[in-house]
Amino acid sequence: MNTSESLLRIRDLVVEFVSDGRVSRAVDGVNLDIWPAETVGLVGETGCGKSVTALSVLGLIPSPPGKVSGGEIQFEGQDLLRLGPDQLRRLRGEGISMVFQEPMTSLDPSFTIGSQMTEVLAAHRSVRGSAAAAEARRMLELVRMPHAPRVMSQYSFELSGGMRQRVMIAMALLCQPRLLIADEPTTALDVTVQDQILALLDDLRRETGTAILLITHDLGIVAENCDRVYVMYAGRIAEAAGVDDLFDEQLHPYTRGLMGAIPDLTVKSARLVDIPGDVARADASLPGCRFAPRCPHAMAVCTGDPPAMRAFRGGREVACYLHT
Ligand SMILES: Nc1ncnc2c1ncn2[C@@H]1O[C@H](COP(=O)(O)OP(=O)(O)O)[C@@H](O)[C@H]1O
Ligand SMILES: [Mg+2]
Known part of the structure; x- marks a missing residue:
């Protein structure tokens, strides 16, 4: 590549x-790039x-009721929206892995951790028997799992939330993916364990x-863990920037609103503030900028055509009529 x-x-x-x-x-017109080996926040x-957005990349939008009705998704130059079911399965095993918020639902309670891991290896890397067991153990050690050999013979319900998430990350890495999508991977965990998992990633x-x-x-998680960040509002990207630039200066009023949630960036578990107005729900019938009804700077133009994403200084981008 x-x-x-x-x-x-x-x-x-x-x-x-x-x-x-x-x-x-x-999702309404999202553009997003990820470069090799970087951590990008959404x-x-x-x-x-x-x-x-994440599920679209993996071909996992439930259909019906959903469908990808426009756009392009390329991974290593390959058009993912044209892949058939078998190719998508292979992609999910070998190119892109995903870790979800609640690991309990992704692990099968009736099989040991070891057998679930070796099954993945057999399916995607044709590694079997004692070689598979050794590789599974090595992965558990890589994710700093305490007592990895014992965990191999345990069931998911015998593990703590943090240990289950370590198992999920180990499983996601078994196939040596080039991209790991981690969707709220620590939201269900307490703050100390959150930090450990993010440091591990x-x-x-x-x-x-x-x-x-x-x-x-x-x-707070973005500030401490990402190289670049995309700020999303009601199905669209409002602003994209390097993390340091974004925390220095917010170009989009929505991002500024979000920053109100972080009076002190050293506070680890800062949550998004309640910005006045309705939540960021997507409504295809709303004209113009979707943030306009909540925006303190809204102008007449904001309720006309939606603002296009524009490149701004320092490689950042923003979709807002304040910056045209
Ligand atoms: N299975 C579904 N059926 C109908 N609508 C859905 C479904 N999944 C997601 N949506 C819609 O897509 C919007 C975005 O959902 P989602 O991507 O899960 O939000 P989040 O940013 O919290 O991850 C939701 O507000 C919901 O209206
Ligand atoms: Mg979500």
């Missing part, structure tokens, strides 16, 4: 859901379309070169 090419390239992605005959655009309030990125898309509603 040409290293000057992005690993993941999303352009004009549109994802729609139909319910009661009404179409809503959960941040925004609950319901803004972060998970739907960062170590693994350094050791294995896996790029990470870190999805979170927690700007």
